[in-house]
Amino acid sequence: MNEMLLLGPGPSNCPPSVLQALAQPTLGHLDPQFLELMEGLQEDLRSLFRTRNALTIAVSGTGTCGMEALLTNLIESGDRVVVCVNGVFGGRAAELLRRLGARVESVEELWGRPVDPEPVAVALAAERTKALFFVHAETSTGALSDAKALAALAHEHGALAIADCVTSLGGVPVLVDEWELDAVFSGTQKCLSVPPGLAPITLGPAALDALDERRSPPPSWYLDLDLVRHYWGPQRTYHHTAPVNMLYGLAAGLRLVREEGLEPRWARHQAAHDRLVSGLAELGLEILPPPGARLPMLNAVIIPDDVNEVDVRIGLRDRHRIEIGAGLGDLKGRVWRVGLMGENARPEVVDRFLAALAEELGR
Ligand SMILES: *Cc1c(COP(=O)(O)O)cnc(C)c1O
Numbered sequence: 001m002n003e004m005l006l007l008g009p010g011p012s013n014c015p016p017s018v019l020q021a022l023a024q025p026t027l028g029h030l031d032p033q034f035l036e037l038m039e040g041l042q043e044d045l046r047s048l049f050r051t052r053n054a055l056t057i058a059v060s061g062t063g064t065c066g067m068e069a070l071l072t073n074l075i076e077s078g079d080r081v082v083v084c085v086n087g088v089f090g091g092r093a094a095e096l097l098r099r100l101g102a103r104v105e106s107v108e109e110l111w112g113r114p115v116d117p118e119p120v121a122v123a124l125a126a127e128r129t130k131a132l133f134f135v136h137a138e139t140s141t142g143a144l145s146d147a148k149a150l151a152a153l154a155h156e157h158g159a160l161a162i163a164d165c166v167t168s169l170g171g172v173p174v175l176v177d178e179w180e181l182d183a184v185f186s187g188t189q190k191c192l193s194v195p196p197g198l199a200p201i202t203l204g205p206a207a208l209d210a211l212d213e214r215r216s217p218p219p220s221w222y223l224d225l226d227l228v229r230h231y232w233g234p235q236r237t238y239h240h241t242a243p244v245n246m247l248y249g250l251a252a253g254l255r256l257v258r259e260e261g262l263e264p265r266w267a268r269h270q271a272a273h274d275r276l277v278s279g280l281a282e283l284g285l286e287i288l289p290p291p292g293a294r295l296p297m298l299n300a301v302i303i304p305d306d307v308n309e310v311d312v313r314i315g316l317r318d319r320h321r322i323e324i325g326a327g328l329g330d331l332k333g334r335v336w337r338v339g340l341m342g343e344n345a346r347p348e349v350v351d352r353f354l355a356a357l358a359e360e361l362g363r
Contacts, residue, residue, distance in 0.1 A: 004317075005344070007353055008325035009139045009298060010167070011189035011196050012341035014249075018194055021252035022245050029242040037251055038232065038242075044254035048169065048262070049184060049202045051176035056202040057232045058250055059223065060243050063166040063187025066199025067093060069223040070162055070183045071133075074210050077101030079130035082123045082159070084115040086145070087138035088328050089164055097133070100219070105129075111330040112300065114293040115145040117153055124157035130210075131160040131182075137168035139190070140328045142300035142337065143289040144172065148179040155180065160206055166190060169200070170257060171269045171297040171341060176202055183207040191269070191297055193342030194253035197246045269296040272345035276338065279354040283361060288335055297345065300327075300335040309333060312360045320356035 006013050027034040045056045059069045071093065075081060081102045083094040086109035097104045105126075107119050115134055124132065132154035136147045147168075151161035160182040165174045171191035176184055185201045188194035203211070203225070211226060218224050222240060230237040257265060273296035277287060280301060288300040303309045309326070313336065316322040325337030340350065 003321070005322045005349065005352070007339050007344060007349070008323045009337050009339050010187070010341060012191070012193050012339060013343050014193050014195055014253075015256060015343050017256065018249050018252045021248040022195070024245070024248050026244050029244055030236060030238070034242075034244060035236065038247065041247060041251050041254065042232065044251070044258055045200050045202070048200070048254060048257060049174060049176045050178065050262075051202050051204070053176065053202045053204050055208065055225070055229055056200075057229070058188075058198040058200050058247065059185075059228070060240065061199055062189070062196050063185065063199050064092070065223070066166070066185030066187065066201050067164060068096060068220070069199065069201060069225060070185050070203075071096055071100060072218045072220045072223050073225045074160060074162065074183060074207060075100055075102050075130060076215060078103065080105065080127055082107060082120065082129055082132045084120060084132070084134040084145070084150070085109065086113060086115050086141065086143060087111055087135065088140035089135045089138060089166070090133070091329075093133050093135075093164065102130075111141045112143055112288040113290070114143045115150060117146070117149050120150065121153055124153060124159060129157060129159040131162050133162045133164075135164040136174065137165065137172065137295050137298065139167045139295075139298050139337070141289065141331060142287065142295045142298045142335075143293050144168070144295050145293070147174070147181065151180050151182075160210060167295065167298055167341075170262075170265060171345070172266055172295070176204070180204075188250055188253065190339075191342045192250075192253045192257065193344075194249050195246070197243060198250050269340065269345040272296065272340045272347065272350050273299065275347055275350045276340060276354070279350065283354070283358055288331075297339060297341045299338040299340070300331065301338055302335055303333070307361065309336065311363075312336070312357070315360040315363065316356055319360070322353060322356055
């Protein structure tokens with residue numbers, strides 16, 4: 001494969017140590033060496049999520065699999081769930097929940113805006129609610145919502161706070177214990193710069209109670225967390241074969257996060273974003289979400305009226321080997337999505353992108 005600079009909504013480029021880790025000899029999934037690696041991995045995931053939650057593991061599947069694992073286990077048919085929809089991923093959760101037989105109350109927000117807590121409070125107050133679902137960092141629009149405020153609102157109304165932190169984890173603060181998030185899922189290919197294929201999740205005490213109180217087992221056997229946790233826990237009961245080499249890759253990625261430190265990593269993402277925004281301003285370009293609600297790692301750039309957005313993306317890809325994302329749904333044709341995730345949140349990457357974009361816009 002020819003290398004590309006991946007500045008879309010994910011995946012991001014993987015550092016060499018992660019790629020080397022993937023290529024290590026496969027071990028048995030109950031091999032003591034491998035079990036030791038899994039122990040370290042769980043510790044690293046807890047640090048990454050800023051949590052002491054015992055049930056903090058990586059589900060076998062991409063970010064959506066993490067979403068499905070949490071919703072399938074925490075929600076039962078007939079449960080009422082308030083879902084904040086300010087982009088593609090809130091909409092995805094609402095659809096998934098409907099398929100689980102949940103009573104879904106969607107709270108819609110304009111794409112490009114953060115979730116507004118006021119209508120969410122009204123929806124929560126209307127009826128007894130099992131859970132509030134929201135997307136912390138909406139990758140389809142570049143908007144960052146206030147996870148702490150939304151979790152507090154959920155708890156005021158006796159609901160679980162379930163958060164999609166696929167894009168935020170490793171790029172901006174995700175403070176699971178401090179913000180009292182009950183259940184959180186993420187993915188590996190965004191700000192962790194590990195290939196797609198695993199979904200880190202963490203469940204707090206209230207979420208564990210919800211698992212225990214289920215009236216019947218979850219409809220998915222593969223994602224049944226009560227079974228999955230007994231493989232990750234001291235019992236080591238076989239459930240499904242762990243994706244061994246993928247877990248090597250994640251361990252290597254988390255090692256880099258640990259060595260860098262979370263605060264410096266968040267600062268690096270913010271600095272890259274700031275550099276991008278000022279460079280874009282020089283080209284006369286603006287970011288869609290309002291200041292204060294902008295994701296550093298995913299920049300929704302408003303496309304000027306006189307520009308053929310497809311030509312620019314193809315030019316970037318073919319002449320500069322840079323991939324960026326197109327707009328989705330409501331934002332199709334209105335924005336480009338420029339990711340500066342994980343390894344790619346660096347000034348030299350921003351400068352390379354800005355130079356290439358300036359050249360393509362000049363055509
Ligand atoms: C990427 C993403 C997902 C889905 O993850 P996949 O790895 O594509 O399954 C879910 N939510 C958000 C916010 C994302 O950015």
